[in-house]
Amino acid sequence: MRGTIIHAPGDIRSEQLPDPTMTAGTDAIIRTVATCVCGSDLWPYRGIEPVDHPHPMGHEYVGVVEEVGDQVTTVRPGQFVIGSFATSDNTCANCRNGYQSACVRREFMSTCQAEYVRIPNADGTLVATDGEPDPAHVPSLLTLSDVMGTGWYAAVAAEVRPGATAVVVGDGAVGLCAVIAARELGAERIIAMSRHADRQELATAFGATDIVSERGKDGVARIKDLTEGIGADSVLECVGTGESMTQALRSTRPGGNVGFVGVPHGVEIAGDRLFFSHVGLRGGPAPVRRFLPDLIDRVMTGGIDPGRVFDLTLPLAEVAEGYRAMDERRAIKALLRP
Amino acid sequence: MRGTIIHAPGDIRSEQLPDPTMTAGTDAIIRTVATCVCGSDLWPYRGIEPVDHPHPMGHEYVGVVEEVGDQVTTVRPGQFVIGSFATSDNTCANCRNGYQSACVRREFMSTCQAEYVRIPNADGTLVATDGEPDPAHVPSLLTLSDVMGTGWYAAVAAEVRPGATAVVVGDGAVGLCAVIAARELGAERIIAMSRHADRQELATAFGATDIVSERGKDGVARIKDLTEGIGADSVLECVGTGESMTQALRSTRPGGNVGFVGVPHGVEIAGDRLFFSHVGLRGGPAPVRRFLPDLIDRVMTGGIDPGRVFDLTLPLAEVAEGYRAMDERRAIKALLRP
Numbered sequence: 200m201r202g203t204i205i206h207a208p209g210d211i212r213s214e215q216l217p218d219p220t221m222t223a224g225t226d227a228i229i230r231t232v233a234t235c236v237c238g239s240d241l242w243p244y245r246g247i248e249p250v251d252h253p254h255p256m257g258h259e260y261v262g263v264v265e266e267v268g269d270q271v272t273t274v275r276p277g278q279f280v281i282g283s284f285a286t287s288d289n290t291c292a293n294c295r296n297g298y299q300s301a302c303v304r305r306e307f308m309s310t311c312q313a314e315y316v317r318i319p320n321a322d323g324t325l326v327a328t329d330g331e332p333d334p335a336h337v338p339s340l341l342t343l344s345d346v347m348g349t350g351w352y353a354a355v356a357a358e359v360r361p362g363a364t365a366v367v368v369g370d371g372a373v374g375l376c377a378v379i380a381a382r383e384l385g386a387e388r389i390i391a392m393s394r395h396a397d398r399q400e401l402a403t404a405f406g407a408t409d410i411v412s413e414r415g416k417d418g419v420a421r422i423k424d425l426t427e428g429i430g431a432d433s434v435l436e437c438v439g440t441g442e443s444m445t446q447a448l449r450s451t452r453p454g455g456n457v458g459f460v461g462v463p464h465g466v467e468i469a470g471d472r473l474f475f476s477h478v479g480l481r482g483g484p485a486p487v488r489r490f491l492p493d494l495i496d497r498v499m500t501g502g503i504d505p506g507r508v509f510d511l512t513l514p515l516a517e518v519a520e521g522y523r524a525m526d527e528r529r530a531i532k533a534l535l536r537p
Numbered sequence: 538m539r540g541t542i543i544h545a546p547g548d549i550r551s552e553q554l555p556d557p558t559m560t561a562g563t564d565a566i567i568r569t570v571a572t573c574v575c576g577s578d579l580w581p582y583r584g585i586e587p588v589d590h591p592h593p594m595g596h597e598y599v600g601v602v603e604e605v606g607d608q609v610t611t612v613r614p615g616q617f618v619i620g621s622f623a624t625s626d627n628t629c630a631n632c633r634n635g636y637q638s639a640c641v642r643r644e645f646m647s648t649c650q651a652e653y654v655r656i657p658n659a660d661g662t663l664v665a666t667d668g669e670p671d672p673a674h675v676p677s678l679l680t681l682s683d684v685m686g687t688g689w690y691a692a693v694a695a696e697v698r699p700g701a702t703a704v705v706v707g708d709g710a711v712g713l714c715a716v717i718a719a720r721e722l723g724a725e726r727i728i729a730m731s732r733h734a735d736r737q738e739l740a741t742a743f744g745a746t747d748i749v750s751e752r753g754k755d756g757v758a759r760i761k762d763l764t765e766g767i768g769a770d771s772v773l774e775c776v777g778t779g780e781s782m783t784q785a786l787r788s789t790r791p792g793g794n795v796g797f798v799g800v801p802h803g804v805e806i807a808g809d810r811l812f813f814s815h816v817g818l819r820g821g822p823a824p825v826r827r828f829l830p831d832l833i834d835r836v837m838t839g840g841i842d843p844g845r846v847f848d849l850t851l852p853l854a855e856v857a858e859g860y861r862a863m864d865e866r867r868a869i870k871a872l873l874r875p
Contacts, residue, residue, distance in 0.1 A: 250875050292766075293792070296792045306842045356817075454631070454639070466808025470806060471800070471804065477638070477819070477822075477824075480819065483813060483815035
């Protein structure tokens with residue numbers, strides 16, 4: 200089959216690879232209908248995370264089940280399925296608490312930019328749609344695998360409530376999906392921090408009521424201006440750098456909450472500053488599985504349309520161009536069709 | 538009047554000082570009925586916080602109102618009152634959000650180990666009891682000024698819910714009060730981390746169901762043993778060191794919460810570790826004013842008895858012995874009677 204290998208920073212190749220095979224009775228194999236490039240894929244692409252040896256790439260997927268192991272009971276061949284970037288048994292104590300991305304059997308997906316993918320823990324990971332989805336919904340369903348589920352978790356972790364003021368730090372695909380989540384959870388005012396006209400426009404289409412293009416101290420001052428001088432109720436941190444975390448923490452009112460979903464790189468939080476800020480903080484890899492049934496409903500009924508974050512569609516064989524376009528910020532997010 | 542001055546680490550003196558005078562129409566002056574020494578007073582006493590110049594000490598108090606400014610309407614001379622260690626107007630946006638300890642007019646009290654005390658923002662800070670309290674309730678009412686209110690906030694910030702498993706890190710007065718709070722909020726299992734027999738006994742009397750005397754990795758392992766291997770729902774961090782924060786974070790299950798109320802000294806939190814832990818974190822100086830009416834009720838009706846943390850009572854003039862006894866761990870907490 201065709202798959203994707205990173206050989207070194209900047210060196211992404213579409214290659215012929217062996218088809219995946221079943222390794223356990225809890226596995227499924229799916230034929231990929233759509234996959235994509237994630238902002239977090241750019242960390243190794245840019246050399247910020249080391250690439251010690253060539254390895255496959257990709258953790259976002261929708262597809263049709265080809266084969267299931269003898270212990271799999273909730274999905275069957277022929278069904279269209281969506282699953283999280285982190286697999287889960289959906290039965291352990293952490294799963295029962297709603298943190299499937301901390302499942303004791305968790306495996307992070309990493310081979311999905313390919314024609315076929317093996318899904319471990321298939322029963323607790325995959326959710327089938329009710330019948331074959333409208334092809335127009337496929338991009339939105341694909342976002343549920345990671346970026347929309349992650350944006351949703353950012354809003355939940357930041358405790359967005361009806362009537363709240365929410366700030367979204369980061370205008371990548373996750374940040375844009377976080378705007379949708381804040382709107383769906385009832386935020387009255389949604390301030391998107393963005394300095395790119397095309398992303399500002401999409402953020403506004405998704406429900407942002409205000410755009411702040413300043414950063415750092417000026418950005419914090421603008422947020423304070425918009426929030427009675429005290430800061431926002433909920434801040435959704437969707438980047439993962441020290442600068443973005445500082446921006447998020449300082450934009451939040453005392454007693455407010457930061458939900459942080461950008462994988463932190465070099466972020467250190469001073470205990471005394473956090474203490475005196477009274478800000479609540481929760482992050483992590485999103486427990487996407489918790490949200491999947493609800494989010495699938497919202498997509499299938501036309502309530503949300505996160506697939507608009509894909510502004511570039513390529514054949515899977517041209518995956519390298521997808522990375523390049525995102526790295527050069529020519530594209531927000533690249534969808535790949537096998 | 539008699540008051541207390543710290544001249545240098547280890548050098549606490551009871552001295553004759555000028556009586557306090559009104560400085561604004563929002564002030565009140567109270568005659569102190571009881572005050573005490575706080576664990577946080579030991580930071581400068583031990584030289585961990587610098588003592589640049591001699592200054593008064595004390596931030597916990599109950600007393601009788603002597604005089605009020607012309608803008609004060611909610612308390613009047615002769616009433617028995619309790620107030621927070623942090624004053625508040627109780628009307629600003631932060632106060633309305635329940636974070637009175639982040640009031641835009643906040644002043645931290647710092648002159649309370651004295652016969653008379655000026656209380657700024659009297660209207661939004663002081664709460665009068667319904668009539669003269671039973672003298673037996675005075676020590677418990679005094680704890681509401683800080684340690685019991687702070688233990689309560691630890692439990693609220695750690696989101697203790699009915700049926701939860703809660704861990705309390707720290708067996709000082711705040712930690713012991715946090716045990717009471719966890720019990721009152723319905724925790725089913727309360728694990729107190731303590732290695733001192735007298736404190737273990739009081740923790741048990743306050744509602745602790747388990748005692749863990751191990752610390753560090755061994756302490757975390759014991760907590761995991763007691764919690765299906767995943768950690769506790771809620772951890773109440775009542776110390777403020779790097780070690781105690783690490784202990785707290787690692788004892789919490791994914792999706793659980795740490796409430797941290799020990800003022801952090803040298804605490805740095807690694808963003809990536811916090812991220813992958815899925816632990817929620819909130820701290821700060823407790824918004825005691827939010828909890829005062831409820832806590833006063835619980836004391837006056839005999840529901841809680843946090844005054845038992847005072848195992849030493851001294852005349853105010855012997856304040857230096859109170860510091861020594863607490864520093865040497867001969868006393869949990871020293872009550873001072875003017």
